[in-house]
Amino acid sequence: MNSKKWDKVATAVLYAVALFIIVILFTLLAYILIQGLPHVTWHFLTSPAKAFTKGGGIGIQLFNSFYLLFLSMLISVPISIGAGIYLAEYAPKNWVTDLLRNAIEILSSLPSVVVGLFGFLVFVLQFGFGFSILSGALALTLFNLPLLTRNVEDSLEAVSFSQVEAGMGLGLSRWTTVLHIILPEALPGIITGMILGAGRVFGEAAALIYTAGQSAPALDFTNWNPFYIASPLNPMRPAETLAVHIWKINSEGIMPDATAVSAGSSAVLVLAVLLFNLAARVIGNRIYKKLTAE
């Protein structure tokens, strides 16, 4: 066979490989949605889970997932913006900065189960927070921080240096320049990264099993006082999230409709993550257009 034929064969194989990947993705999505969506009813989304009988829902788990996501973003967003600003604007070029960057890189490559175990040891036991939303949110923060920081740093670095010069030329301090000129321009990139990070956090379970716990006590949705024990807003209550719920019922669930519940929960989880991805794209574009008056 000559080289021209080989070229044709290779091209065909590469097309086949790409097609294969697309088929995998669509099979996965179709499987999850076809298996899961029939179970997703209003009742399923709002009623509490049942341990031993059929017909349990995922209401509390769904709320826990969103609340935990909200709390962990509340903690990690400001820290990552501050750290990103430091790395992009203030960090001198020397070995200390290299060390900092390496440390962040290592944190981002740690297996999430190790982060979860650390959270268990420190937040749950040492700090005495117990299995709680707060412990979970802190563990998720550790899991999320390095990637968010990297994203903030990259977005800030992408802003042209002439903007910094312009700000400085006006007599503004570095901090003011960053806050009022660089940060707004980098905002679309930062927000896109934050939403993608939120999607990642939403599906995370390994870091939560031993921090936010594996039980979802009944909530009283009429009492929103955060200090009341059954209040949805109480950050000190144990809170099983949707992702943990799927894991839990598949490894030790004894309810008769475990497969149906996990199929439904998987569909909800995947839809939520798809929504986050879509939102990241749309919101990023929209803010960019608005800020640049395109």
Add this chain to the structure above:
Amino acid sequence: MDPIKESLLKTSKAAKKEKKGKLISEFCIALIIIAVVAIFYFVASKGLATFFTNKINLWDFLTKTDWNPGVKDSHGHPEVGALPMIVGSFGVTFLSAIVATPFAIGTAIFMTEISPKRGYRIMQPVTELLVGIPSVVYGFIGLSVVVPFIRRTFGGSGFGILSGTFVLFVMILPTVTSMSVDALKAVPRHYREASLALGATRWQTIYRVVLRAATPGILTGIVFGMARAFGEALAVQMVIGNAALLPKNLISPASTLTSVLTSGIGNTVMGSLQNNALWSLALLLLLMSLFFNLVVRWIGKRGAVK
């Protein structure tokens, strides 16, 4: 003192704000660093206790095959041989990397060389979506599709390293692909032009020029994929069978470091040997992820010299 001199000598409002701002940003970075140091300190102090407090021989820990920390063997030593888990972890990691690499490189070549416009526009979101699917969902699909499939095809329970490999294959595929795409994109255009001008076909150019030039970057992607596979906990735990035995073959129930950790740590008492032994596994996991990091750095350095 006259007011003008005074205002010139005093720190201005802007300078104060600047100082405060810098302090805030330094505080944030310090928090992250403290977290990293704390993770290493706590996991190491817990994980080393097995060897220093409980006097377990490190060599026995790494090479013995009986994992049953509560039970003592005939010599009166507790049975803490972590080899089955180590073998399981490395087994699924290498196998899934071997399976995923050809597909990932193929897809990456397709995206950058064969169909850089339309193909790229389609495959980019496809890989992003594969990354986005949560690992428990992969585990659930593994449990309800892959495990029964393997049970029907190869017999046995269906749980085992083979199922873990299938699940991890899909999970690391997008990681390796997107990093390979970056590596291929970084190959300068004139390499391709020179090769094509010599009369080489597109495949010859890809195979003999572009892939060779992109090798360090692709290797980095593979190592990242392996790191992800090694650290993945729940998806693997759901399909591997969780038997702390040395796997006889690819379809016998096995376990990995992460699977033993997730199922075990809640059932042991803090400070006991059973618990410390689990923390040693966590330390091993931590050290391995550090090792993968070093490998990436090493490849990067060697690739940069050329």
